[in-house]
Amino acid sequence: MVYARTKLTIAVEVFRPKPDISMNYSGPTPELFYKKIRTFMIKIFGVPEEFIQEQSYTWEKSGNKSKFGFSWMLTKDFDKFSFLQISIGLKGASEDGHGNATISLEPTMYTEYPQDSLYEQSILYEIMRRIHDTLFYQKKRQKFADESRMLSNKFAEAIKDFAEELRHNEGS
Numbered sequence: 001m002v003y004a005r006t007k008l009t010i011a012v013e014v015f016r017p018k019p020d021i022s023m024n025y026s027g028p029t030p031e032l033f034y035k036k037i038r039t040f041m042i043k044i045f046g047v048p049e050e051f052i053q054e055q056s057y058t059w060e061k062s063g064n065k066s067k068f069g070f071s072w073m074l075t076k077d078f079d080k081f082s083f084l085q086i087s088i089g090l091k092g093a094s095e096d097g098h099g100n101a102t103i104s105l106e107p108t109m110y111t112e113y114p115q116d117s118l119y120e121q122s123i124l125y126e127i128m129r130r131i132h133d134t135l136f137y138q139k140k141r142q143k144f145a146d147e148s149r150m151l152s153n154k155f156a157e158a159i160k161d162f163a164e165e166l167r168h169n170e171g172s
Helices: 030-045 123-171
Strands: 007-013 021-028 052-062 065-077 082-095 098-114
Touching (some): 021 123, 030 082, 030 098, 030 123, 082 123, 098 123
Antiparallel strands (some): 007 098, 021 098, 052 065, 082 098
């Protein structure tokens, strides 16, 4: 991630034309997704805890009913200029140990170039940056986009496997 006051940002939606993945679960103990999602983020994306920001936390409980909603922002750096940012959401409700949950995942890959100095704002710099980007960095960015898709799909599969595990444990 580039630390600059002014920067040129290129955003690429990892999944096009629909930029997000949404998964619905109905079954026993949907509130268990809260801890498991955080564990999957660290394990699958290979980021330390500090790169995961919990943006919202709502958990309402009255009697045997509970309603919950959470959102996280995960950032995975690829190199100095490119990084993956994923918005993950969890919403659900539970009553007497059964309920539903909706997990959403919206990955976006960013490339940022600094534009602070006069040289970085000049037309010469922009021409050289475009040539470098076209000849060399574009293949690297494509590799990062492919990795982003692979990691996002792996995360979604882990969530689905956990949902099946919850359903299977109910029958046991």
